[in-house]
Amino acid sequence: MAAYEALREAADAAWAPFEKPSRTLIRVNLGTCSLVVGAQETLDALRASVQAGELEADVMATGCSGLCHAEPLVEVTQPGGPSVLYGQLTADRVPALVERIASRVLAHEMALAVAADEPMGDVPPLGSLPFMRGQVRRLMANCGVTDPLEIDHYLARGGYEGLNKALRMEPEQVVAEMLESGLWGRGGAGFPTGRKWEFLRTSERHPKYIICNADEGDPGAFVNRNIMESDPHLLLEGVIIGGFASDADRAFIYIRDEYPVPVVRMEKAIEDAYAKGLAGKDILGSGFDFEVEVVRGAGSYVCGDETGLLSSLEDRRGMPKLKPPFPAESGALGQPSNINNVESYANASLILRHGSAWWASAGTEENRGTKMFSLSGKVERVGVLEVPLGTLTRQVVVEMGGGVPEGRTLKAVQSGGPLSGVLPGSDVDIPLEPGPYRERGTLLGAGGLVLLDDSDCIVDLCIYFQWFAEDESCGRCTTCFAGTRRALEILKRIASGRGREADLELLKLLGRIAANANCFHGQGAPTVIASTFRYFEDELMEHVRHKRCPAKRCAGLVRYEVLHQSERLAEAAAICPVGAVVEEGGAYRIDQESCVKCDACREQAPYAIGLVDEFGV
Amino acid sequence: MAGSAEVLARVSELIGDLKPDDVALLKGLHRLQHEFGYIPKDAIPLLAAQFNTTPAIIFGTIDFYSELRQKPPAENVVSWCSGPACLLKGSGGIRRALEATLGCAMGEASADGKYELQLVQCDGTCQLAPLIRSEGRYIGPLSSSEAIKFARRLKGETEVPVPPAEEGDAAAAEASE
Ligand SMILES: Cc1cc2nc3c(=O)[nH]c(=O)nc-3n(C[C@H](O)[C@H](O)[C@H](O)COP(=O)(O)O)c2cc1C
Ligand code: FES
Secondary structure (H helix, E strand, C coil): CHHHHHHHHHHHHHHHHHHCCCCEEEEEECCHHHHCCCHHHHHHHHHHHHHCCCCCEEEEEECCCCCHHHCCCEEEECCCCCEEEECCCCHHHHHHHHHHHHCCCCCCCCEEEEECCCCECCECEHHHCCCCCCCCCCCCCCCCCCCCCCHHHHHHCCCCHHHHHHHHCCHHHHHHHHHHHCCECCCCCCCEHHHHHHHHHCCCCCCCEEEEEECCCCCCCCHHHHHHHHCHHHHHHHHHHHHHHCCCCEEEEEECCCCHHHHHHHHHHHHHHHHCCCCECCHHHCCCCEEEEEEECCCCHHHHCHHHHHHHHCCCCCCCCCCCCCCCCCCHHHCCEEEEEHHHHHHHHHHHHHCHHHHCCCECCCCECEEEEEEEECCCCCEEEEEECCCEHHHHHHHHCCCCCCCCCEEEEEECCCCCCEEEHHHCCCECCHHHHHHCCCCCCCCEEEEEECCCCHHHHHHHHHHHHHHHCCCCCHHHHHHHHHHHHHHHHHHCCCCCHHHHHHHHHHHHHHHHCCCHHHHHCCHHHHHHHHHCHHHHHHHHHHCCCCCCCCHHHCEEEECCCCCCHHHHHHHCCCCCEEEECCEEEECCCCCCCCCHHHHHCCCCEEEEECCEC | CCCCHHHHHHHHHHHCCCCCCCCCHHHHHHHHHHHHCCCCCCHHHHHHHHCCCCHHHHHHHHHHCCCCCCCCCCCEEEEEECCHHHHHCCHHHHHHHHHHHHCCCCCCECCCCCEEEEEECCCCCHHHCCCEEECCEEECCCCHHHHHHHHHHHCCCCCCCCCCCCHHHHHHHHHHC
């Protein structure tokens, strides 16, 4: 449509100086993960240098390129030259960088990588960094490249081309393209996205709603956050395409309250899309009207469940509902609705832009496309990455992520959040696909991968997840709220040294009962316990039979003791918040009654104070 | 001050444009929390009237969501991340250290109402794990000792002078690490 061509032309002009800069261009990654380590201060310092005339450059903010471990990340592009990336570039290091840029010397000792195929001196190409090798960045193509607050940047790099194409097709053709791609939902359940859209399309009752599930409640998952704060229009375009394909009237993008940066950026994206005629009335002159708004959640995990989300939109407690009716029949406010995850809609933008054949060229026959994952826990390189589905788990967690810290062994990979289980570290040669994970009694999930090493305790992890499940239970069904509570009590008992053999049967029984919970929150809660029985039974048995925590993590099974007298014990006594490191006649001891087992004394005097259980040091 | 005529007038002003059955209650609650730092109890009847529902439904909604506060925040709120990366890296010790130093349990305020420990969910800043947040700042990776020092500074306590450790002992300590 002519409307799109005109937008694109203006956008190309606006983007040109960034595509081919005529003077030094400096990009600063500005996302949640970099803001917390001072990226705003870095940006301000760079701008101040330009203002002060120390540097002739353009300075721009971008989203996050996923290298959270290297934030604040700064990229410097010289006219005609490749870009050089600098990691951990906090404001205090800005003067040194500015000096080097001004004197046009490559600051190679500070550089992380060069965005080129060949190394530049001793600076390696970006693609050769272990974290980047094997990534296929499609969803993340704009992350760290464009300014997420500039709709023109998105447009100039092919943005809204998919929507423009869709608007020239019949809605059923758009659905057919989605079906052809083979995309299944990225939120966890894995249902084909095109089929969901078809359900809503064939529903006659207006108004019809498109809902984007941006609740991303799994602790340790932050891939949706990365899309929303780094390339918000990629999501928005997909939402609007979904609206057109299913003949819907209005969209709600439901973002968790814990994500303030994505809220602001999505709202700005929507505002700009309205201003350009890409949302609202008569989109791109096609006659299609579609309203979009952001809804901020308020802190509830079960509102990430699609029916919990629906309740939340209905101005009451966000309690999940029984299905059927399915959302396509009776969704938000009782109207036909479709709910998809952020990454599902983002993929729709690419499918319509490039065609389903191109999109399906990544991944495996059964599981097409790419998938974003976030790495955290005991991993060398925390961050967000994108790989073709079917990539080996080992490649992502060990090679790209760098595995567990030096000297430790990988104990387990926890994927898919609190309702999922764990994959033992000895079994990570399986592809990142739902099938192999399901076969092993766990779930691939929505993208969170948390690594555990051999110093971690599996009972401790079970307690955390049962606490989470119990705390977040909506309270409607006894199976869930009382079941998770009972499981938590039993696990805590085991961790405190009062475990009984019968507890093991009780845990298994609770696991079976949970299948009757109303929603997947209660049903999934015991998965981590089942994983423990399957892969770490010995460790669990040690806790129960011998009252011993092999990792010495269960506070109830260990105590702190002074093993050697030492000068450092004075520091230990000074740091102790409860005065439990007491001195008597020149010798220190730990008062077991008052000790809260916070570990601070041992941090001060690691040689003198030891973690002891009934079996010794 | 909640309950005063001005507060009620302000509440009405803030929610006056919101309609029932229009996905607007959360918006209204966020506006109130933004304005007052919590949702004043006396706002509940007004919200019920505005949204054409009962005070019980409104209260139930407020009570359901963990980010909505029913009490004003303490002067100093320290947020402790409950997430998995922080857990694996020692947040349990930090929690116990903060509770002991600030004199309040998680989710509660100290007796003098000055300090409050708040449990928060992981927001994907796990490269800083284990972390706490205070006044919008993220502090991590944090040891239990650092958490105690942070809490003592917050309370304005001067740091207890510590005799310097002897060289040999420090070296032995390092060797054993
Ligand atoms: C307790 C619970 C929490 C969930 N949290 C999320 C979430 O945060 N984000 C999400 O996309 N899906 C979540 N889901 C899955 C949704 O119910 C739903 O399957 C998904 O949003 C559908 O989108 P998709 O087809 O694009 O995957 C959750 C499910 C349950 C049971
Ligand atoms: S677990 Fe604490 S920030 Fe992720």
